[in-house]
Amino acid sequence: MQNIVSFIVRKSVRLVSLLFAICVITFVLISQSPIDPIQAYIGADMMRVGPEQRDKIAENWGLNEPPAVQFFRWGASVLQGDLGTSMIYRRPVTEIISEKFLHSLALMIIAWILSGIVGFTLGIAAAMKKGKWQDRIIKGYCYTLASTPAFWMGLLLLMVFAVWLDWFPIGMGVPAGVLAEDVTLADRIKHLFLPALTLSIVGVANIALHTRQKLIEVLSSEYILFAKAKGEKGFTLLWRHGLRNISLPAITLHFAAFSELFGGAVLAEQVFSYPGLGQATVEAGLRGDVPLLLGLVIFSSIFVFVGNLMADLISFVVDPRMKEKRSL
Structure with a gap:
């Protein structure tokens, strides 16, 4: 303790x-x-x-x-706890950040969960099928995503699902011209779906490639070879011996990806005109709103730091090697 x-x-x-x-x-x-x-x-x-x-x-x-x-x-x-008053909104900066953060938090949490689950699953599938066509497809998909800007992915999804197919609204957080009390949960979800999908797709690559590499290392270890010699294989081998060794690095990397998630949210919110912290940051910078921009810088730095701190704490508590390094 x-x-x-x-x-x-x-x-x-x-x-x-x-x-x-x-x-x-x-x-x-x-x-x-x-x-x-x-x-x-x-x-x-x-x-x-x-x-x-x-x-x-x-x-x-x-x-x-x-x-x-x-x-x-x-x-x-x-x-003294006062971040000042925004020149754009004529309101206290703390009120604006708390209001915008609720929108961005919903967006980032959904994207963070989806990217973690999908990336972890794809990494396991690629490692279990190493060298086969499934592995090559997943690696190619991840390498393509790793070099894809968030705003380009957002524009592509916007063009396909909002313009061509007309399945989702083009932008904003709620329908235009509708009173706040008349906005339903379904309306909010429809406006949230494409920005969250953009962030989750872009965030899949690092988790998938990292999980694949770690699982390949685990599957080539001596205790896995011993387990295979005892007749274990497939999902049973993965469940008993693989998941425990690859889960911690994947979780740590996923928490450390908070900074990339926040940076991607800025671009995604601009593409979809989503009323979150990212859009407020760009607007404050372009219009010279010093109090709001500095307040957003402080808040985003703390947000990213908390994500990295949680990743370090998980490693510190779960991995005994971290404790030994700290005691040296």
Whole structure:
């Protein structure tokens, strides 16, 4: 128990330093961006706003101060639990993140589960049929997916299932023109299906190839040869001796893939106009919404860090070799 606590403490210290570095880099990049946040804030009414009004807007949002002063003022507010107010939505950043995160969470959880199950199954099937046509088909499929951008896969699915076949809506999280209280669960699922399918298809490749390689190594080990000599084969051999040895690496890799999942969600949400964190991040960047963008950077960094931490904890708790390495 003490080892786990010290392990989490070390990871937390790394998280704090990582967040500080990411916030500084993000703020510097935003300050050097050619996008004028005041002009983006005004929008279509730019010609109606005079210099005095622009100065008042800049003063209201603190944009008339040096970048260093803006950053430290923002940092002081963050330490008090205040991420500021979004310039786009005119609402607290925490409210926007919590609202958008619910949409993205449903999308990523479904995609994460599907990619894990399908990838693990395909990896086992390829390893059990090593060198045969089934193995070659699965490997070719995975190598193709590994080099396929998420946005291209999303556009392909959108074109086939939404435009040609008209089975699913083209985009958005709910039907257009429908009141929130009239939106049914079936409507939400229909709008969620294609973005989730896009992420799950793209995420299959790494899990499948990794599982295939690990299972091939296990099947060539001495204790598997001994089990085969005793007459065990097929699914019985896999169930008794293979799954236990390949499950932990696959689960660890799947949790560590949270960062790729979040990055893919940004592209998928843009393709399908899905109202999640990814779409909010792109909008905040293009319109110079500094408080919202920094809040999203912090949240996404914590989200990815938690995924990697869970993967490390699983390895630390289940695999005794990790404990021995930490004690050395």
